[in-house]
Amino acid sequence: MKLSLATVSIAGDLRQKLEAIAAAGLDGVEIFEQDLIASDVSPREIGRMVRDSGLEITLFQPFRDFEGLPEPLRSRAFARAEHKFDLMGELGCDLMLVCSNLHPAARGGVDRSAADLRELGERAASRGLRVGYEALAWGRYVNDHRDAWEIVRRADHPALGLVLDSFHTLARGIDVDTIRQIPGDRIFYVHLADAPKIDMDLLYLSRHFRCMPLEGEMDVVGFTRAVLATGYDHVFSPEIFNDQFRGGVAGVIAHDGLRALKALLDAARRAEPDLPQRLPVMPAPQQVQDVAFLEFAASAEEEPDLGAFLARAGFEHAGRHVSKSVSLWRQGEINILINTENKGHAHLTWVNHGTSVSEIALQVPDASAVQTRARELGADADDATEHGPGELAIPALHSLGGGLLRLLDDGPELRRIWERDFAVQPVSGGAGLTRIDHIGQTMAYDEMLSWSLYYTTLFDAQKSPIVDVIDPGGLVRSQAIRSGGLRLTLNGAENHRTFAGRFIQDSLGASVQHVAFGTDDIFATSAKLAACGFERLRLGANYYADLKTRFGLPEDLFARLEAESILYDEEEGGSFFQLFSKPRRDGLFFEIVQRDGNHAGYGAANAPYRIAAQRRVSRAQGMPLR
Numbered sequence: 001m002k003l004s005l006a007t008v009s010i011a012g013d014l015r016q017k018l019e020a021i022a023a024a025g026l027d028g029v030e031i032f033e034q035d036l037i038a039s040d041v042s043p044r045e046i047g048r049m050v051r052d053s054g055l056e057i058t059l060f061q062p063f064r065d066f067e068g069l070p071e072p073l074r075s076r077a078f079a080r081a082e083h084k085f086d087l088m089g090e091l092g093c094d095l096m097l098v099c100s101n102l103h104p105a106a107r108g109g110v111d112r113s114a115a116d117l118r119e120l121g122e123r124a125a126s127r128g129l130r131v132g133y134e135a136l137a138w139g140r141y142v143n144d145h146r147d148a149w150e151i152v153r154r155a156d157h158p159a160l161g162l163v164l165d166s167f168h169t170l171a172r173g174i175d176v177d178t179i180r181q182i183p184g185d186r187i188f189y190v191h192l193a194d195a196p197k198i199d200m201d202l203l204y205l206s207r208h209f210r211c212m213p214l215e216g217e218m219d220v221v222g223f224t225r226a227v228l229a230t231g232y233d234h235v236f237s238p239e240i241f242n243d244q245f246r247g248g249v250a251g252v253i254a255h256d257g258l259r260a261l262k263a264l265l266d267a268a269r270r271a272e273p274d275l276p277q278r279l280p281v282m283p284a285p286q287q288v289q290d291v292a293f294l295e296f297a298a299s300a301e302e303e304p305d306l307g308a309f310l311a312r313a314g315f316e317h318a319g320r321h322v323s324k325s326v327s328l329w330r331q332g333e334i335n336i337l338i339n340t341e342n343k344g345h346a347h348l349t350w351v352n353h354g355t356s357v358s359e360i361a362l363q364v365p366d367a368s369a370v371q372t373r374a375r376e377l378g379a380d381a382d383d384a385t386e387h388g389p390g391e392l393a394i395p396a397l398h399s400l401g402g403g404l405l406r407l408l409d410d411g412p413e414l415r416r417i418w419e420r421d422f423a424v425q426p427v428s429g430g431a432g433l434t435r436i437d438h439i440g441q442t443m444a445y446d447e448m449l450s451w452s453l454y455y456t457t458l459f460d461a462q463k464s465p466i467v468d469v470i471d472p473g474g475l476v477r478s479q480a481i482r483s484g485g486l487r488l489t490l491n492g493a494e495n496h497r498t499f500a501g502r503f504i505q506d507s508l509g510a511s512v513q514h515v516a517f518g519t520d521d522i523f524a525t526s527a528k529l530a531a532c533g534f535e536r537l538r539l540g541a542n543y544y545a546d547l548k549t550r551f552g553l554p555e556d557l558f559a560r561l562e563a564e565s566i567l568y569d570e571e572e573g574g575s576f577f578q579l580f581s582k583p584r585r586d587g588l589f590f591e592i593v594q595r596d597g598n599h600a601g602y603g604a605a606n607a608p609y610r611i612a613a614q615r616r617v618s619r620a621q622g623m624p625l626r
């Protein structure tokens with residue numbers, strides 16, 4: 001089995017694309033014709049470049065508008081194909097994709113198409129080449145893999161096979177199990193792509209919104225299982241037409257491609273253990289149990305200010321690291337570290353991003369198995385575990401954006417972290433914050449899919465549909481991910497005029513912008529916070545005027561919400577209370593939430609009003625927001 005990537009999936013000129021695909025560790029590359037024609041490198045030289053970088057060319061594509069044409073178009077199509085066969089000889093590629101015809105003059109008819117493709121197969125075979133036929137979801141006569149297969153079956157030529165593409169099958173809602181009846185050796189190639197569930201013209205959806213397998217909402221695992229069940233064991237190749245990918249960082253997207261492929265094959269193997277192929281073996285994805293701690297990187301000068309921000313939220317100083325300049329702040333089950341070391345990862349984070357979250361530590365069932373899975377999925381885990389003599393070696397991984405994920409478990413070593421690495425003193429109850437409810441990470445919108453892929457492939461996690469949040473400066477898209485006790489909200493900012501976008505610009509890259517803490521009694525917490533000097537974000541009167549009529553809240557409850565600037569939301573599962581701190585000058589803020597019943601949301605309906613209020617505060621503090 002070979003893992004490949006189509007050049008159309010990433011940004012750059014052909015040379016840059018090949019470098020990125022090779023560096024990501026894929027086995028092969030599929031040359032999209034436009035990339036070749038646009039290049040000033042000769043086909044022979046391209047072939048050499050590919051092989052020199054350790055890759056092979058898995059496919060040349062697409063050859064369009066071929067089958068079912070009347071003369072003289074038919075003869076011209078064959079002449080065009082012969083020219084492409086010459087080119088493939090120079091490239092050193094033996095498989096060409098023919099996609100189903102869109103030409104207005106094309107005629108239907110299974111036998112006519114089968115005859116044309118049979119002849120093309122014969123001509124290809126005479127040069128030692130092969131042809132694969134793919135049904136485009138918007139093909140004029142052929143738009144279903146079952147019809148494409150019937151044509152290939154009737155053409156009955158060894159050099160002609162079928163190309164399957166998860167997008168075309170899944171976007172049309174075709175039962176993937178129909179693939180299981182196709183003999184595996186008649187499938188010549190498999191394209192993989194996912195997409196969000198948006199109801200729109202399929203050609204437009206395909207050309208702009210495809211994404212890597214597992215990044216969207218289609219059942220690409222079911223598709224892949226059906227393909228594997230046929231015995232197919234050749235190439236799997238993401239072919240992603242995506243507006244963000246075209247302008248993204250090629251190396252990152254190529255890396256995502258490999259990660260998506262490996263996680264996809266792993267998911268298929270777990271769902272269907274009897275599959276005949278040798279598939280990548282890695283530890284199972286685990287559910288996170290809890291957030292064990294968060295570490296902020298700061299300078300010694302800035303530590304008092306951050307400490308005061310924590311103290312105003314009810315945190316108490318609870319001890320220090322035995323050998324490093326790291327202080328521990330506690331409340332309920334929550335542990336927050338402030339690291340002011342002048343070397344190591346935290347220091348680097350501070351140098352690059354200023355005061356910001358440098359590590360997220362997660363409690364998992366088996367930390368070293370998570371680290372192994374991450375490595376198998378291409379995460380860098382080697383130099384991440386910094387520790388002094390006599391201190392615990394806590395497994396860690398580099399996550400995206402330069403942060404570290406630290407992994408703790410209940411094994412005999414790691415469960416001793418607080419007694420071994422810290423001198424801890426007891427604290428009182430603070431303001432009643434019990435645990436970290438969720439962590440809000442802000443990134444550029446075009447990086448958001450990479451982040452969600454990272455978390456959802458590493459852990460046993462579910463993602464919620466993306467919601468649009470309107471900031472007066474632009475759109476921010478928000479994606480919630482949950483794995484057991486870990487809830488994340490990824491906020492993708494489209495520009496730097498939004499509150500989130502401004503934060504990315506100021507911190508020079510993606511980072512944690514907010515931490516939400518849970519309480520069991522928002523009003524008791526609110527009173528205690530007031531006593532601690534918590535600076536709460538004030539919502540406008542218009543918000544409360546609307547809230548009053550939105551839900552039938554009792555008068556006294558509503559009055560308290562308004563007086564204490566607590567936001568409210570409701571869904572079938574229960575109610576949700578939110579209270580925000582004013583943002584710091586750097587844009588970081590805290591949120592306090594109470595979930596009643598099974599409320600699983602994040603107050604998306606309130607987000608635009610909260611953001612507008614935050615912008616007012618930040619502008620008053622001198623942050624240059626329009």
Ligand SMILES: O=C(O)c1ccc(O)c(O)c1
Binds near residue numbers: 061099207
């Ligand atoms: O959008 C297209 O035209 C196109 C071309 C080739 C493919 O393999 C495909 O899936 C789509």
Ligand SMILES: [Mg+2]
Binds near residue numbers: 134191
């Ligand atoms: Mg395709």
